[in-house]
Amino acid sequence: MSTPAEIISEVKTNLLYASISLKKEENERNQKEDSARMLKARRAIEAYLEEKRLHNAIADGWDE
Numbered sequence: 371m372s373t374p375a376e377i378i379s380e381v382k383t384n385l386l387y388a389s390i391s392l393k394k395e396e397n398e399r400n401q402k403e404d405s406a407r408m409l410k411a412r413r414a415i416e417a418y419l420e421e422k423r424l425h426n427a428i429a430d431g432w433d434e
Contacts, residue, residue: 372380
């Protein structure tokens with residue numbers, strides 16, 4: 371049979387591992403969300419630049 375000190379030590383260890391696991395999951399989720407935002411921003415910039423090139427080409431008399 372485990373002593374109260376051993377039980378408390380085991381509970382503390384389990385809580386520590388659970389805390390580390392939750393923090394790791396949160397970091398992974400944040401990285402995924404950041405990646406999605408970066409991709410969306412990059413696509414918006416590319417679309418803007420393409421539109422700007424098209425307007426410039428039309429203004430210069432070239433229709434691409």
